[in-house]
Ligand SMILES: Nc1ncnc2c1ncn2[C@@H]1O[C@H](COP(=O)(O)OP(=O)(O)O)[C@@H](O)[C@H]1O
């Protein structure tokens with residue numbers, strides 16, 4: 171993480187209501203360049219809505235989003251979130267498409283080389299030519315991660331990337347995410363798996379009823395009884 175005190179990503183008073191339901195309420199925080207920020211909170215606490223506001227997939231009712239000091243609140247969708255791979259395309263082509271349409275896209279030959287390197291990073295280069303539809307869940311997650319990286323986002327937004335994986339697969343995914351973290355990318359990670367959050371995140375913010383209720387270092391936040399009981403729900407079974 172850089173020592174730069176001004177956040178690469180700055181959220182200020184973000185608010186979003188669906189009808190009478192306040193899904194996100196005056197949430198403010200900064201994410202430093204190179205930081206992995208974990209977002210925790212029970213189901214319905216507004217995590218996905220908050221990511222969508224940051225990504226530009228939803229328009230905020232109030233508040234601001236700034237990226238590197240620039241107000242991007244009203245811009246259309248601008249960061250890449252994990253989406254399901256296109257099932258008919260090969261693993262490589264899924265990544266290649268993302269690389270060709272991402273930030274600072276190179277020519278085809280370089281894009282193909284970089285895409286193969288990304289498949290290597292996520293440990294699935296051996297399946298480069300397999301159609302995504304033929305891959306296992308874990309293999310598709312690897313392709314998703316490679317695709318997200320291929321767009322070279324300033325901030326990578328991950329919404330429960332470990333959902334549905336078994337413990338062995340979580341370990342494999344953690345190794346990938348550690349490598350991504352060590353590459354200096356900035357990440358906002360929504361994840362219920364407490365072990366993963368503890369292993370990866372520099373800082374944690376806990377949402378409840380759309381509000382930012384607790385933030386701090388993972389070990390401090392995760393040790394708070396009210397967080398364990400009230401905000402993590404069933405994930406508290408993961409606490410050791
Ligand atoms: N498109 C939508 N329309 C109406 N209500 C929504 C919509 N998206 C989310 N909500 C509601 O907003 C609240 C926050 O949802 P969400 O952001 O998905 O929470 P989380 O990701 O933390 O589980 C929930 O009460 C949910 O039902």
Ligand SMILES: [Mg+2]
Pocket residue numbers: 217218219329
């Ligand atoms: Mg969600």
